[in-house]
Amino acid sequence: MKLEETERLKIFKKFGADDAQAQELLRYSRSGVTGQCDPGAINDEPFVDTWKIYCAEAEEKGAFNVLKEYLPQLSFPIEEGISATEEYKDATLRGIPGCKANGVTLVRPESLTLDLYKSAAGRIPVLFTECREDFITLVRAMAGRNEPVAIPASMNACMVKGFNNWDRIARRRAAWEADAGSGQQVFHFSMIKDQKELYQDKFIILSDGGYSGVPASAFGLPEAEWKRLSVIIRREHECAHYLTQRVFGVSRNNMFDEIIADYAGITKALGRFNAEWFLRFVGLEDYPEYRNGARLENYMGKPPLSDGAFDVLKKMVYQSAKNLEAQPFSKRLAETETIIRLYRLSLEEIAENIGLT
Numbered sequence: 133m134k135l136e137e138t139e140r141l142k143i144f145k146k147f148g149a150d151d152a153q154a155q156e157l158l159r160y161s162r163s164g165v166t167g168q169c170d171p172g173a174i175n176d177e178p179f180v181d182t183w184k185i186y187c188a189e190a191e192e193k194g195a196f197n198v199l200k201e202y203l204p205q206l207s208f209p210i211e212e213g214i215s216a217t218e219e220y221k222d223a224t225l226r227g228i229p230g231c232k233a234n235g236v237t238l239v240r241p242e243s244l245t246l247d248l249y250k251s252a253a254g255r256i257p258v259l260f261t262e263c264r265e266d267f268i269t270l271v272r273a274m275a276g277r278n279e280p281v282a283i284p285a286s287m288n289a290c291m292v293k294g295f296n297n298w299d300r301i302a303r304r305r306a307a308w309e310a311d312a313g314s315g316q317q318v319f320h321f322s323m324i325k326d327q328k329e330l331y332q333d334k335f336i337i338l339s340d341g342g343y344s345g346v347p348a349s350a351f352g353l354p355e356a357e358w359k360r361l362s363v364i365i366r367r368e369h370e371c372a373h374y375l376t377q378r379v380f381g382v383s384r385n386n387m388f389d390e391i392i393a394d395y396a397g398i399t400k401a402l403g404r405f406n407a408e409w410f411l412r413f414v415g416l417e418d419y420p421e422y423r424n425g426a427r428l429e430n431y432m433g434k435p436p437l438s439d440g441a442f443d444v445l446k447k448m449v450y451q452s453a454k455n456l457e458a459q460p461f462s463k464r465l466a467e468t469e470t471i472i473r474l475y476r477l478s479l480e481e482i483a484e485n486i487g488l489t
Contacts, residue, residue, distance in 0.1 A: 135481065143480040147451075149444045156441040160433045161388060161479045174378060176254040182300050183257045187246055190353040195246035195259065195436045196238055202299040203360040204251045205273045207235040214278035222275070227298035227321070236273050237264045249336075251371035252468040257335035257365065267339035274337065286345030286427065288338065289366040291373060304330065338363060343397075344413040344427050353410070367395035372396035374467065376475050387431040387445060388479040390414070391452055396471055405462035406452040419450045448483040455485045 135143075137158065144154040146248045149192040200206040204223040207230055213214065214220050223230030238244065240263040245456035248255045261267050266281045301321060307318040326331045342348060344367055372393040372456065377383040395411060399405050400471045411417050415426020429442075437445060456462055461470050477487045 134351060135478070137488070140478075140480050141483050146443050147447045147483065149441065152268070153438065153441040153444055156437055157444060159435060160386070160441070160445075166272075173255050177256075177297065177334070178329050179257075179297065179300065180248065180255050182303065183246075183248060183333070183335070186257075187248055190246045194242060195244045196241040198421050199246070199259075199367075202297075203274075204230055205236075205278060206276045207231060208273075209234050209236060210269060210272050210278055210280055212280055213441065215279055220278065223298075227301060228288040236278075238269060239263050240266055248369065251369070251374055252471065253371065253375040256374060257333075258338060260338045260340075260363070262340050264339055264341060267337065268280060270337050274335075288341040288362070289345070289370050290337045290371045291334065292337065293332075295335070297331055297333045300333070334374065335404050336367065338367060338370075346412055350412060350417075361401045364401040365394075367397075368400040369397040372471055376470055379472060380475065382437060383390065385431060386429065386433065387414075387449060388482075389429060390427075390431055391449065391456075391479070392471060392474050393481070395456060395474065399441065399462065404462070405456050406460075407457040410453045411450065414449065416446060416453075417449055420446070422446055448479055451484075452482040453481065455482055455488060459488050 138159055140161070141154045144157045145151075149157055186195075186198050186202065196206075207223065208214055208220055219230045222228035238261075240261070243262055244266065245260045247258050247260070249258045261270070269289075271283055272278060272281055274292045275290055276297065301324075304324070305319045340363050341465060342358055343362040349357045351358065353361070370393075372395075373383045373389065376389065378390070383389065391410075394410050395405055398409055402409075408417070413420060414428040415423040416428065416472065417423070428446065432442065474482070481487050
């Protein structure tokens, strides 16, 4: 049962919010969501079939060579203003092949791997590179329209969504024409334009830097082990967002979503939720002090929370982490049912330990 607005406001005030701050936090948070589809009925999305082909070819040719052959973004360099050129628009928005001679280059193309990862929301392609420079290049090409956009030092994962895959469209056209009878209509993109699932892809780009920019020394771990764990955490973090998007139609740049996604990542990596790790990831390792510039401030909302409301948010995030760690299910892997159960709650409910037991 969802909390009434008056009950939610009381929780915010319990954590120190005044009337105005409580209203800010009410707008920032939410009282829960209802599922849009049955998580037990989730199948792979249509793009998986084409990416299976890419994965098979990558075993022989190498992931970068295969992707460069099929994805036009890799046929263009990273260059300021390139997304505004007609050649770039033709290739990425209209499916008209662009230049191949001056495309993206990687420092270590041979180290790029491509896998179809079986997430809780179905299989999803994962591009992985240990080379930080190559990660930045791939994110700029695939998510930044080949512009030299700034990539934060703490960013080592990117979920690419709504990616127009003209190779998928070309394959569909070829199949249509091969099956066409003498009187069959000629294939046009307009025939599938409104069915975005037929040509738009989702995939994840990962690197192995320390999660949230945290060094291995913070947890007393060997560098290699921390990199291994960091990859698991950020992969499961992104897959949790993928799950909530598919089940609830929601994935927001909000601290509540980040708590759930980090819960998924940490529990998958460690077999249990660790509040100390999470609090360091968001800059609250010395609570009530906050480490300026840390990740928590990336989720201030729009319009941004006031300083007073942000102080209350910090208290609620801290208590939410402690409450999650204390729950019996915190010692289980991040199972689909647990993630969905948590996502049906809200930040204030988890902070107040409502609905967890």
